[in-house]
Amino acid sequence: MKNPVWTTIDFDAPGIQSDFARVPHSSDTSAYGWIPVPMLCLNGGRGGPTALFTAGTHGDEYEGQVALRKLVHDLAKTKLQGRVIILPALNRPAVAAGRRNSPLDGGNLNRVFPGDLQGGPTAVIAHYVATELFPLADVIIDLHSGGSSLDYLPMALAHPGRNETEAEAVRRLLTSFGAPYSALTDGAGGGAGATLYAAAEQAGIPAITTELGSGSTLSEAGLAIAESGVRRVLRDYGIAPDFDAPEGRTIRFARFLGRGDTIYSPCDGLFEPFVKPGEQVAPGQKAGAIHRLDNALARPIELEFPSSGIVAFRRFPTLTSTGDALFGLMVEAQN
Incomplete structure (x- = not known):
């Protein structure tokens, strides 16, 4: 057709x-x-x-x-x-x-x-x-x-x-x-x-x-x-x-790392990032925090990078929901 x-x-x-x-x-x-x-x-x-x-x-x-x-x-x-x-x-x-x-x-x-x-x-x-x-x-x-x-x-x-x-x-x-x-x-x-x-x-x-x-x-x-x-x-x-x-x-x-190296929001809340795109990060480094909407007394949920890499992107809005992509990583590669 x-x-x-x-x-x-x-x-x-x-x-x-x-x-x-x-x-x-x-x-x-x-x-x-x-x-x-x-x-x-x-x-x-x-x-x-x-x-x-x-x-x-x-x-x-x-x-x-x-x-x-x-x-x-x-x-x-x-x-x-x-x-x-x-x-x-x-x-x-x-x-x-x-x-x-x-x-x-x-x-x-x-x-x-x-x-x-x-x-x-x-x-x-x-x-x-x-x-x-x-x-x-x-x-x-x-x-x-x-x-x-x-x-x-x-x-x-x-x-x-x-x-x-x-x-x-x-x-x-x-x-x-x-x-x-x-x-x-x-x-x-x-x-x-x-x-x-x-x-x-x-x-x-x-x-x-x-x-x-x-x-x-x-x-x-x-x-x-x-x-x-x-x-x-x-x-x-x-x-x-x-x-x-x-x-x-x-x-x-560069090449992107997989979904296992991407950080997603674990809950609804306010996203506080600690790093910017372009920064080199290491495993265990603090990436950011989520301040829960449903419990003002709860401590923020701290997020860590699972591996080393360059931050390719981060979420722009502060308000976030469960499953939103917060950070993506890439690593330099041979051309």
Whole structure:
């Protein structure tokens, strides 16, 4: 069954085109309506590779959304040797609501790839990306941040590839993007094979994602990493060879530790962290405390790190519930 999403954009036509990926959605107020997912195609008309850039997969993550909107204006003044397809608000309902998940169907777009035409609008968007846009792309970047719930060390992440050729292509992309940390992961801690970049790996396309900020606000540092990273990729891959892009920094490669090394909240309460992302910690070191909501006389529950590593993320909100992820660890690895 063909995906019902439609657009007026002709991806093969040279020039700049702006429209929507129009996602059919029948609601109480609009029986035959569609959801407007903004989409732009900038085609140099000279052959060359295609980059697919997305942001707003989670609506409360802003660095990528702003970076891609700014990128469009720079690309409009640049001679392209390839094509750039940009969707800066991929889960448009979630973006409009400032929420991680869609208010229409509760869908987490980065947990439903490669999509499902029998599902809600979130799954249909994923299916459109996987079946209609992936075949056009030679390289993919899906920009994410910690969002409302996490304070993340700025980094880029990628699945390792299914063979040596794919692994080399992924490492080239990570090196070109140039985030302070780069991590290869199987995604087991968040989405596994149901994320956009995992689906891209299964399609044989080099793809990375990022974590570039914390809280439901805009990080200046994270925005700068996103802006410089996508510019370098477009330059290095010959799509925008004349693009001015700062040289990449020395990348520290890392790998995430497993769920057994992640600290989760043991109860409802107020989370008091003792360390920040980027800090090196040791086994038994005090990580933080939970002040119980149900018993003001109870002593705080102290949390300890189970192993050594670098703090990759910590929970951003103070109010926490049983099972919330509070800290995640990674260790440096050979590149």
